[in-house]
Amino acid sequence: MNLHLKKNLAIGIAIASLFGCGGGSDQTSIAGAGATAAANSMAKNADPANIDESQADSDTVTKTALTNYVNPFVGTADSAAPATDPVPAGARGGTFPGATTPFGMVQWTPMTPSNGGQDQPVGYIYKENTIIGFPLTQMSGSGCSGNQGELPIMPTFDTSSVGVNAKPNFDHKNEAAKPGYYQVTLNDGINTELTATTRTGFGRFTFPAQSAIASTNKTPYLVFDATRTNTIASTTGVIKTEGKDALSGSTVGGKFCGARTYTLYFYAKFDRDITATISNGKANVTFDASKKPAVLMKIGLSYVSSDNAKKNLEQELPHWNFNAVRNAASHAWNKRLKTIQVSGGTDVEKRKFYTALYHSMLSPNTNSDVNGDYLGFDQKTHKVQDGRTQYVNYSNWDIYRSLIPLNSMLFPKETSDMLQSLVNDADQCGAIPRWTPVNVDAGIMPGDSGVATVGGGYAFGATNFDAKKALDYMTLVGSKADVQCTGDHVRDSVDRMNDYLVHGYAAMDNGWWAGSLTFEFGTADFATSQLAKALGDNMNYQLFLSRSANWKNQYNSAQKQLLPRYRNGSWLLNPQPNADMVEGNAEQYTWMSAYDARGLFNLVGCNTAAITRLDAFFQNLNAGMNLPNFYMGNEPSFATPWLYNWSGAPWRTQKVVRDVVNTVFSDGPGGLPGNDDLGAVSSWYVWAAIGLYPEVQAVSGLTIGSPMFDKVVIHWADGSKKLVIRASGAGTNSPYIQTLALNGKALDMPWLWLKDLKDNAKLDFTLAASQSQWGQDSSSSMPSFGLDGFTSLADALNNHGIGTDGQKTTRGLEGYTYDMGGWSYSSQALAAAGATPGASVSFNGISFTWPDGKSGLDNMVSQGQTITLAKAQAAGTLAILGSSTNASSAPSGKLTITYTDNTQASFDLRFDDWTLGGGSAKVGSYNKIALTSAHRVDQNGNTDSTKAYVYYWDAQLDKQRQVKSITLPYQTDNGALMHVFAMQLK
CATH class of the missing domain: 3.30.2080.10 (GH92 mannosidase domain)
Incomplete structure (x- = not known):
């Protein structure tokens, strides 16, 4: 039994004897709480596994x-093992002790001052001794302003002391919290108890005995304030009476990290007649507490209407048995635990x-009402499919790494609904959102984390959703320079995503945080590849698996670190933490691409070097953003200990x-x-x-x-x-x-x-x-999911680079074109030059097999692929047909031949730009023109008169040895991409 409950037991019994139970089986408010606490203490030594x-x-x-x-107070104070330099809002867990149910819409909790918003996250801060209200909603541990906290309700004898004017009014020794239940006795003697169902809250406010009130001429109030939230000092609110014993209304909340607002509706009903003084969105509610000092108030919420809030209340909480609701909430939690x-x-x-x-x-959190209504991303009312629930509040950048796999594994039904909710959001806004408070994409945190959430959820058992449609959205955002949801760029901006497509990395030319985008985009691409594979879409599996290797484009071999690069290929060798790389530093991000751990270890110097480096990394276990060590308090480091x-x-x-x-x-x-x-x-x-x-x-x-x-x-x-x-x-x-x-x-x-x-x-x-x-x-x-399991070039193809005149490519997306910016070779022009699908192309005395394109892929972007020959072969020449894209000058990268005796030979693979800069450049001595295409074709099937070339490159090998494998360059010196169409040993 935690300290709060133990101390509160004696206090509760004393208050019960002083003020009485108030009549009826449900009015045993304080004694009931104490009895339950005692029962809980007796259960302490039960063996949960048995x-x-x-x-x-x-x-x-x-x-x-x-x-x-469970101690709901964990995380409400600054960390006992603080980070040296925590992320903004990262000093405290930001949790809340209030009443809620698993994944509930209602999270009814005390709210304390936050030093004018300086103590983030705003909500309940353990060091405070002032409660300024009990709002009905709250995000747990979110770091931005606008973390809900709507409709604070406060019991009081002095309406002027509510909210920002509140003075110290409680002590933690008079406070208790358990899953589904919160209780505090304020210094003025008012005991507040809160519990909840999914969409409703139930409050029991026990005022001192009438004799004590009368002797001091006190009037008991419940103050409703629809004009402020946790972080919005002034907002629009409406409250009106409903008959003799109820209120309804709305409040405008939201603005999470600057996102748009939304309206939260409510319907509140009392167990007695009330008198409400209402003015400009605030209501001072009074009532007769002389005979029944435990005032019961239940409240339903909805993001659609007050009528729906009332329906939620009527269906989920039709009775007045507070203890039954509290026990049901506890049982719901126990069942999950x-x-x-x-x-x-x-x-x-x-x-x-x-x-x-x-x-x-x-x-x-649950967002749909009991009748299935919910407010969509398009600001229209939708109805969720029968048997499903619509959810909101996804901090995808945070939760895709650990939480979504956990909940998908344990609760596949609910998590499937969560993933379907993201698909529903995409239907309404155009893309799977990346950070979603209520009915909007906040557009915060780098990358495309909604995609990673969907991919991870499916892999861990949450498969009962429209995964095919989800994959369509995932491939859309991964292949188009600009996709938006509610006005926010899903992959940060058109320039950043365009860079990622055409260079294979998001360049530092884009400024703040750009240095860490590539790792996040690569994770999203890997998730897309795995869902594509699971659904039998081999083309997108190969295409997106190759793009997930883009993290290597930012591996600096001199510093052996993942570092930001500019568009011209140059490096930013000393990136600033939480400026050039989001909420972290280069050493922390170096270890992030865990899906290709073997590839990473090979680059840093194999296992021994990796161990030495990791040992140094873990000298600090909660370092913060600046030190080159592990940071448990933030997500990019989560996978590194493993x-x-x-x-x-x-x-x-x-x-x-x-x-x-x-x-x-x-x-x-x-x-x-x-x-x-x-x-x-x-x-x-x-x-x-x-x-x-x-x-x-x-x-x-x-x-x-x-x-x-x-x-x-x-x-x-x-x-x-x-x-x-x-x-x-x-x-x-x-x-x-x-x-x-x-x-x-x-x-x-x-x-x-x-x-x-x-x-x-x-x-x-x-x-x-x-x-x-x-x-x-x-x-x-x-x-380990690198690009090293191929036995032929045909296995390794990963790009769609040959279009058809007059025919739109896959959904007209840039990512399905040769330069990944919208332009491809023309199949008709290549055929006229002598290259037809699946046929032989001869040049310089060597016969090549031209890709047949039947898989939808017809060339390979060089990203460090290792092709291990099915049968080792002795050869004097390695010949390759290819070209580069978006190259102001011919890029160069290291190609490695490994012989069967494990000796190696390295060569500078180099290809000129496929259009020679639109015709302004000349072919270098390292290449010969093998094919000339008279024109190009764009993603929509339109042609232009720009000539495009395929070049021949070769290297002389040791004929006395047999070639075991060929490893292509994993990056180029100037940031351009190199493509390979055909390869031959002779």
């Missing part, structure tokens, strides 16, 4: 066993775990992850290392504690750490199957895996495919305090 399912639904003690481990049941470990570790799991289920698993030193992952959970997280108000970002940080903790992590975005597998608990039982959504994880020897400082078995079969690799766990499965760990060499020989077997 709770009997039938008991859990019928017995109060076992039903509340897991909620008893039971999805993962742990045993062993300390009580502190259980509190940290279940609080993190709780925080992982606060968002996204990278040791690809290095042959998995014990280092086990140690680092355990050090993080032991030292950076705690079970008190300062228990989060940074702002929670709608559950992102908390979800990372959940994964870490169970010893698994979704390292590779949009790939349905998990890399392995070590469980904190003796036993973890994960119940799958079908209700009958489960994964049982046992960890013999588990302990706080016992992280090292000695042995591991899946269903009795020994494993020696820190990777598991989700499909092997989604039945009745058993994972058996043996752990110890001393490291072992378990998994040391597995690095080469770990899944």
Whole structure:
């Protein structure tokens, strides 16, 4: 039992005896709270992993066993392990202790002052001792202004002391919170209790006995204020009375990070007649509390209308039994928390775990009403499909890495609805949004994170949505220079996305944050490739997989770091943290492309060099933005501790992850290392504690750490199957895996495919305090999604570069053209020059096979592909047909030949621009013109008179050796792209 409940028990009993119960079974307000707290304390020592399912639904003690481990105050204070230089709004978790249900629309919580908005996120700040209202909505841990906090309601005897005029009015010793319930006794003796259903709030406000009120001539009030929110000092609000016992109205909220506003509607009903003095969006409500001092008020919300708010209230909360609603909310939370049941470990570790799991289920939030209505991105009322729920509040840049995979795995039905909601949003605004508060894309944070959310959700089990339509939107935004949703560029701006397409990286010429865009765009492209593969779309799988390798274009081989580049190919060698690279620095971003860990390690100097570098990186576990170290409090570093698993030193992952959970997280108000970002940080903790992590975005597998608990039982959504994880020897400082078995079969690799766990499965760990060499020989077997698995050039094709005169290319998108800016070779003009699909083209005495284009792809953008020959071949010449695009001068890149004896030879592959700069340049000595196309064709089928060329390049090889593989350049010296049509050894 947490400190707040323990202290409040005695206070509650004392208040009950002083003021009385107020009549009726539901009026046992304070004594009821104390009794429940006592029952919860009795349940503390129950073993969550062994709770009997039938008991859990019928017995109060076992039903509340897991909620008893949740401390909603975690994250409400500045971190107890603060970052040296936290991101803006990143010093505090930004969570709230108020009443809500899993993924609920209503999140009814106290609001404290924020020093004029200086203490971010705004909401509930533990160091304060003043409550300025209880708003009905709140984003958990979001770092921007406009994080909801609409319609604050305040019980008081003095209406002039409400809001900005409030003085210190409560003490934490008189405050308690549990999942679905919040309670505080204010200094004036008013006891406030809050609980909730999905779309409604239920308040019980117990005023002192009538004799105490009369002796001081006090009048009890509830003040409704529709003219302010957490961060909007003045907004438009309307309140009116509805009969003798109800209010309805609306308030204008929103402006999250500068996004547009929306209207929140409400309908509130009291358990007695009221008198309301209403003026300019504020209502001072009075009532007779002499006989029943516990005033009950229930309120429904809607983003569509007050009538819908009333319908929500009538359907979800038709009665006046506060305790029943509180118990139902607790049961709803317990049911969700039971999805993962742990045993062993300390009580502190259980509190940290279940609080993190709780925080992982606060968002996204229900937005549709009980009748299916919701307000869409087009500002029109829509109706969600029967059986579905529309959701809002996706901090996609934060949640795609850990939270969406977690919730997709545990709650595939709800998460499928969340993904369908994003598709619905796209239908209304033109693209999958990247950061969505209520019914708008806020257009914040770099990249295209909505795409990564959809891809990751599908991979981890949330598949019941229109994935084909989602893929259409994903390929749209990944192949067009400018796609917008509600007026915001989904991939930042036309210039940034145009750079990414035509250069393979977003150039620093675009200014602020541009240096980190490529890594985010590449992640989105990788997610697109994986969904395309899952849906059988091989063309887009190959095309977007190749684009996901664009991160290599920003790898600086001299500094061995991922650094920003300009359009001319030059480097920014000393980028400024949180200016050139968003909320981080070059060293932190260097480790971000975890989907190609093997490719990254090869560039930094292979496993030994990577281990040395990572060891230095983890000398600080919550560094902040400036220091070149791990930063647990922000998302770009989330995947890095697990990278040791690809290095042959998995014990280092086990140690680092355990050090993080032991030292950076705690079970008190300062228990989060940074702002929670709608559950992102908390979800990372959940994964870490169970010893698994979704390292590779949009790939349905998990890399392995070590469980904190003796036993973890994960119940799958079908209700009958489960994964049982046992960890013999588990302990706080016992992280090292000695042995591991899946269903009795020994494993020696820190990777598991989700499909092997989604039945009745058993994972058996043996752990110890001393490291072992378990998994040391597995690095080469770990899944890594680079461009190194090809046996022929045909396998590696990744670009659609030959158009047809008069025919529009795929949806007329730039990304399906040769230069990825809208122009391609003409198939008719190439045929006239001697190149037809699938036929031979001879030049310089060498016969090449021209691509047939049947797959929709007809050339390869050079991005470091390794083509390992099906049969080694001795040759004296390597000959290639190709050209470059968007090249002011011929780019050069290193091509490597690997012989069967593992010796290598490197060459400067170089191709002139395909149009010779529109005809203004001449062919260099390194090339010969093999084909001349008389004209080009654009994405819409229109032709021009610009000549386009295909060049011949060759290199002399050692005839005495056999060629095993050919590795193409992964970047060029001037930032232009090189393309290959055909390749031949002779």
